[in-house]
Structure formats: structure tokens, C-alpha cells
Amino acid sequence: MRTIKYILPIALCVFATSLLLSQDIETYKLQLPEIILEKGGPIYVSPLADSTKEEIKSSLSTTFQKEMVQGLNADGLAFNQKLPSFNPWMRTNLYSTTENKDEATYVISGDYMFATNQVKSYTEQSSAESSDSIPFVYYEFQEKSTANVTGRVIITDTETNSEIANIPFSKFLSDEDKKIMQQASAKDPHNFIAALSDDFVKTFRYRFSAVKSTYKYEFPKIKPEDKDLKKEFRQYKRDLKDLADAGKLKELYNIYLEIQQKEDSPEVNECIGMCYEIVGNYTQAKTYYDNSDSQTSKNRIVEQINIQKRLLDFGFTINEPEI
Numbered sequence: 001m002r003t004i005k006y007i008l009p010i011a012l013c014v015f016a017t018s019l020l021l022s023q024d025i026e027t028y029k030l031q032l033p034e035i036i037l038e039k040g041g042p043i044y045v046s047p048l049a050d051s052t053k054e055e056i057k058s059s060l061s062t063t064f065q066k067e068m069v070q071g072l073n074a075d076g077l078a079f080n081q082k083l084p085s086f087n088p089w090m091r092t093n094l095y096s097t098t099e100n101k102d103e104a105t106y107v108i109s110g111d112y113m114f115a116t117n118q119v120k121s122y123t124e125q126s127s128a129e130s131s132d133s134i135p136f137v138y139y140e141f142q143e144k145s146t147a148n149v150t151g152r153v154i155i156t157d158t159e160t161n162s163e164i165a166n167i168p169f170s171k172f173l174s175d176e177d178k179k180i181m182q183q184a185s186a187k188d189p190h191n192f193i194a195a196l197s198d199d200f201v202k203t204f205r206y207r208f209s210a211v212k213s214t215y216k217y218e219f220p221k222i223k224p225e226d227k228d229l230k231k232e233f234r235q236y237k238r239d240l241k242d243l244a245d246a247g248k249l250k251e252l253y254n255i256y257l258e259i260q261q262k263e264d265s266p267e268v269n270e271c272i273g274m275c276y277e278i279v280g281n282y283t284q285a286k287t288y289y290d291n292s293d294s295q296t297s298k299n300r301i302v303e304q305i306n307i308q309k310r311l312l313d314f315g316f317t318i319n320e321p322e323i
Contacts, residue, residue, distance in 0.1 A: 063201060286301045
């Protein structure tokens with residue numbers, strides 16, 4: 001029992017130390033949108049057609065056109081703008097835009113309709129706390145206002161004049177109020193128009209752009225088989241941890257190369273492959289992953305190579321950098 005008492009704290013200490021010395025770098029992977037326009041740009045964005053039957057002031061038609069053009073041209077879109085970016089050719093604007101509809105490969109258009117409603121009503125209520133009490137009558141006033149927008153965004157191939165996508169949109173907002181013996185007061189339904197317009201635009205603004213998605217590269221632990229190297233590798237672990245925390249990828253890469261010269265392993269090949277993947281050299285990354293045991297990294301680099309090929313098909317120049 002005494003032996004277990006002393007072994008347990010030591011085991012916990014070793015486990016905690018191993019966690020502290022693990023190294024990872026959080027950066028970006030490129031994520032393509034769900035809808036890919038195979039022929040690329042240029043794209044013309046048309047103002048939306050307004051099918052609203054009542055008189056409502058809204059700038060959704062032209063705001064959509066302006067915001068969509070800016071969204072399509074936006075580079076560097078990321079879920080988290082604070083992360084370091086090591087890949088120089090990664091981009092999020094896949095297509096160019098044009099103000100000339102006749103030269104466009106695709107046209108983005110659509111329509112929308114607002115509808116509002118406001119209902120005021122009251123009900124007569126009666127109450128008696130007991131059979132001895134005198135019943136009394138009171139009025140409960142209700143007011144409810146609603147507003148909704150329905151619409152769609154259409155992508156048309158100008159060469160074939162066929163629809164590539166027809167994406168519906170619908171949003172509903174409401175407010176209601178109830179009061180006893182006084183008039184209820186709900187918001188005017190026209191107050192919801194600006195919010196509904198914003199939601200419509202936000203839903204589509206970056207819908208056809210790529211985005212830099214957050215990804216944490218967790219480097220595998222390297223455990224040398226040579227007993228003489230185990231003590232030396234303890235210092236490597238500390239150095240690797242410090243460099244990863246500081247985002248010093250080149251120095252991290254150089255240490256992995258140094259380790260590989262002393263004892264090669266599938267784990268060190270995966271670590272070197274990760275360094276190449278992070279900077280955007282997928283050719284070299286795949287070579288090292290092929291010499292690793294990580295199916296996860298092998299699958300990931302195939303996915304990233306396919307994305308890279310897609311950018312090349314769009315006519316972008318990609319130079320894979322050395323570290």
C-alpha cells in the first residue's frame with residue numbers, strides 16, 4: 001500500500017509533464033464553399049427584384065448587390081483573424097467580379113418580398129375569488145406585430161442560360177404585448193425591416209467565398225528507440241514546445257530535421273510533413289506523410305491538394321514555398 005502511495009504522485013507528475021511538453025501550432029486550413037462555380041469568374045451581381053405588395057422603405061435590393069460584390073472580392077476571410085498565417089498563396093476570393101453583365105460567366109440575381117401585420121384586440125375577463133365575493137369584470141388588451149421577408153438568390157450560367165443554384169431565404173420577426181385595463185403597445189412591424197434586410201445580406205455575402213478555417217496541428221511525440229538518445233531527446237522536447245508556442249516554424253522544422261538525422265521514425269516524418277503543410281508546400285508534405293503512420297494526416301493532405309488543384313483550375317498561380 002505504501003508503494004502505491006509513492007508511485008501514484010510520480011506517475012501523475014510524469015503525465016502532467018508530458019502534457020506540458022506537447023507541441024502544437026494553431027493556424028489555418030483553406031475551406032471551400034459548398035457551391036463551386038466551375039467556370040470561374042467574372043461574376044455579375046444584379047440588384048434584387050422587389051416583389052413587396054405593400055409600401056415599405058428598404059434598400060435591400062441595392063445593398064445586396066454592393067455587399068455581394070465586396071464579399072466575392074474579399075481576401076483573407078477567416079473565422080479567427082488573430083492566428084498566425086504561414087501559407088503565402090492561401091486566398092479566399094475565388095472569382096473576379098464585373099460591372100458589365102455581357103462579359104460575365106455567371107450572374108447572381110434574385111428577388112424578395114416583405115410582409116407586415118399588426119393586430120390589436122381585447123378580451124373581457126371575469127373573476128370571483130370565492131362564492132362570497134362579488135364578481136368583477138376587466139379587460140385584457142393585446143397587440144401583436146409581425147414582419148417577414150421571403151426571397152431567393154439565383155445563380156445563372158450565362159453561356160447556357162441555365163440555373164446553377166436557386167437558394168431560398170425566409171426570416172420572421174415579431175413582438176407582442178398584453179396589458180390589463182390599458183392599451184397594449186407592440187413595436188411597429190416596420191421597425192423589423194432593417195434587421196430582416198441585414199440577415200438576408202449576411203446569409204449570402206460570403207456564401208460563395210473560401211474561408212480560412214481554424215486548425216490546430218498537434219505534432220506527435222517522438223520516442224527514440226536508442227537508449228543513449230533518450231536523455232538528449234528530453235531537451236529536444238522542451239525546445240520544440242517553446243518554439244511551437246512562439247510560432248517559430250522554421251526553427252521547429254530545423255530541429256525535426258536534426259532529430260531525423262540521428263534516428264528516423266514515422267513520427268518525425270509526420271512532424272516534418274506538418275511543417276511543410278502549414279507553409280503550403282503540399283508536395284513535400286505528402287512525401288513525408290507517406291513515410292508516416294498517420295492516416296489522418298494522409299487524408300488531410302489529399303483534401304488540401306484537391307483544394308489547391310481547384311485554385312489552379314481557376315487560373316491562380318501557386319508557388320509552394322520552402323521553409
